[in-house]
Amino acid sequence: MRFSADIEVEVFSFDVDGTLVSKRFTDAVWLRGIPELYAKKEGLSFDDARRIVKSEYEKVGEENINWYKIDYWLRKFGLETTAEELFMRYRNEVHIYEEVEHVLSVLKEAGYELIISSNAAREFIDFQIAPIKGFFSHIFSATSDFGEVKKSNSFYTRVCRILDVRPQNVVHIGDHWVFDFLNPRAIGINAYFLDRSGYKIKRGQNKNTNDAWQAYIISNLADII
Ligand SMILES: [Mg+2]
Secondary structure (H helix, E strand, O other), rough: OOOOOOOOEEEEEEEEOOOOOOOOHHHHHHHHHHHHHHHHHHHHHHHHHHHHHHHHHHHHHHOOOOHHHHHHHHHOOOOOOHHHHHHHHOOOHHEEOOOOHHHHHHHOOOOOOEEEEEOOOHHHHHHHHHHHHHOHHHHEHHHHHOOOOOHHHHHHHHHHHOOOOOOHHHHHHHHHOOHHHHHHHHHHOEEEEEOOOHHHHHHHHOOOOOHHHHHHHOOOOOHHH
């Protein structure tokens, strides 16, 4: 374990997209599934449909809570399908990173509470982590549960309050520099930045990082056990 003796860890919190699972499934749903259905409905080529769909996504933008809601988009494009049907079509694209299950079972056996802190909509989280869901005591979706589009400082504060744990006793790991690293750190959570490319670590420095941060950058979840 990489933690100094003065940190008493009780809870390990994980981001989902890019951390526990790759982006294959969500990309397939948003950038293949929906454009394909829209192309069929409107009699367009896939490329044209995709251009239109993407520009509609951009008009709404990720600061808007609707951006995250699959039902909103199915309705908006008038698509005759359900999220479940769409998800099932791309179920083979769900990809849990290979070290995840081992890391979770080691942490669980060591007695830690494991949770999820994601900004993905709940249905995307539930579908993708189904095989490993049993490891987690709580699943928090910033968008579905708190109506927030980003994992802000207040998101993490609420999570800690609900769990009745001090931020100092929580470790969070995720792959977004601001939402998984700087924001949780700002309230005292021991956050680790996951850089699966290893790029920043190899280079040893990056505009985002300084030497003090290097100890908190990992390239694989196995680095925390
Ligand atoms: Mg992520």
